[in-house]
Amino acid sequence: MSLYIQCKDVVKIYRAGGVKTIALRGLNLNIKEGEMRAVVGPSGSGKTTLLNIIGGMDKPDAGVVIVDNEDITKYGEKELHEYRLRKVGFVFQFFNLIPTLTAIENVELPMILLGKSREERRKRAIELLKRMGLGDKIDRKPGQLSGGEQQRVAIAVALANDPPLILADEPTGELDTATSRQIALLFRELHREMNKTMIIVTHDLSIAMYAEKISRMEDGQIIMDMTPAEMETYVLSPSKTEEIVARLEARKRDLLKEIEKLESDYKQGLIETEVFVSKYIELKGIIDRIDEELKKYTLT
Numbered sequence: 001m002s003l004y005i006q007c008k009d010v011v012k013i014y015r016a017g018g019v020k021t022i023a024l025r026g027l028n029l030n031i032k033e034g035e036m037r038a039v040v041g042p043s044g045s046g047k048t049t050l051l052n053i054i055g056g057m058d059k060p061d062a063g064v065v066i067v068d069n070e071d072i073t074k075y076g077e078k079e080l081h082e083y084r085l086r087k088v089g090f091v092f093q094f095f096n097l098i099p100t101l102t103a104i105e106n107v108e109l110p111m112i113l114l115g116k117s118r119e120e121r122r123k124r125a126i127e128l129l130k131r132m133g134l135g136d137k138i139d140r141k142p143g144q145l146s147g148g149e150q151q152r153v154a155i156a157v158a159l160a161n162d163p164p165l166i167l168a169d170e171p172t173g174e175l176d177t178a179t180s181r182q183i184a185l186l187f188r189e190l191h192r193e194m195n196k197t198m199i200i201v202t203h204d205l206s207i208a209m210y211a212e213k214i215s216r217m218e219d220g221q222i223i224m225d226m227t228p229a230e231m232e233t234y235v236l237s238p239s240k241t242e243e244i245v246a247r248l249e250a251r252k253r254d255l256l257k258e259i260e261k262l263e264s265d266y267k268q269g270l271i272e273t274e275v276f277v278s279k280y281i282e283l284k285g286i287i288d289r290i291d292e293e294l295k296k297y298t299l300t
């Protein structure tokens with residue numbers, strides 16, 4: 001069981017307190033059946049928004065999202081609920097387990113929602129937890145497990161209903177390097193064993209290197225796709241680095257101009273104080289993130 005994904009000109013705009021943030025600005029993406037794809041990029045570039053839309057947890061303002069021959073943006077609430085339950089397994093950065101339930105109960109939960117029998121649920125949950133190397137910890141609550149173990153339980157939860165699509169949002173973001181390596185390896189093994197389509201947002205090169213392709217997001221768009229081999233040369237190659245630094249600096253100049261315009265609009269009384277302040281903070285925030293990115297490249 002697997003499926004392909006196609007995003008066409010996807011736009012997502014958040015509106016909060018009179019301020020618009022364009023999280024996805026005409027994003028295009030094609031993922032093959034059974035592919036493992038990594039998505040990298042600075043924070044705020046729209047990675048989580050993209051996963052939430054593909055996972056049916058959020059709707060775009062424009063564009064098309066085809067999953068397995070169907071445009072999920074046309075789904076109503078009921079269809080979306082079914083879609084999330086049957087087709088998507090989500091792995092989050094903060095594990096997202098229910099603290100009052102044991103590991104096995106957490107894994108059984110999605111199967112309860114699908115109406116599986118008690119025996120069937122227990123059997124599959126035990127199988128999955130064993131596969132995750134947690135056969136002796138099935139009755140522990142999340143608080144009695146390490147971060148890496150909790151993430152393994154969370155992966156078992158995501159696999160419970162055997163969805164053809166696995167989405168993971170910075171699944172090693174909260175883990176130390178050694179544990180991250182293990183989880184990265186687990187994703188690779190699962191991908192090889194189960195032939196599911198996987199999209200993994202990550203800052204973690206050890207995961208990205210296991211993917212078939214790596215997409216880099218910047219500012220609400222996918223700006224390039226690389227193979228792991230290209231990623232390696234790109235990380236090391238001075239000319240590619242220069243290219244990226246030049247683009248980031250150009251974007252920063254544009255943002256500084258936007259701030260100038262905002263300030264002059266405000267001085268002329270064209271916009272409200274509240275709008276000015278929140279827009280100003282947002283633009284500054286993006287500049288800070290660009291500066292952070294720039295630091296990475298100037299260090300290497």
Ligand SMILES: Nc1ncnc2c1ncn2[C@@H]1O[C@H](COP(=O)(O)OP(=O)(O)O)[C@@H](O)[C@H]1O
Pocket residue numbers: 014015016021022023041042043044045046047048049050
């Ligand atoms: N619920 C929301 N309301 C308003 N703005 C949001 C919301 N979620 C995300 N954003 C904004 O959308 C942009 C993309 O965010 P996100 O998808 O979380 O990026 P990433 O996961 O790459 O860090 C950011 O500027 C962020 O501040």
Ligand SMILES: [Mg+2]
Pocket residue numbers: 044047048049169
């Ligand atoms: Mg995110």
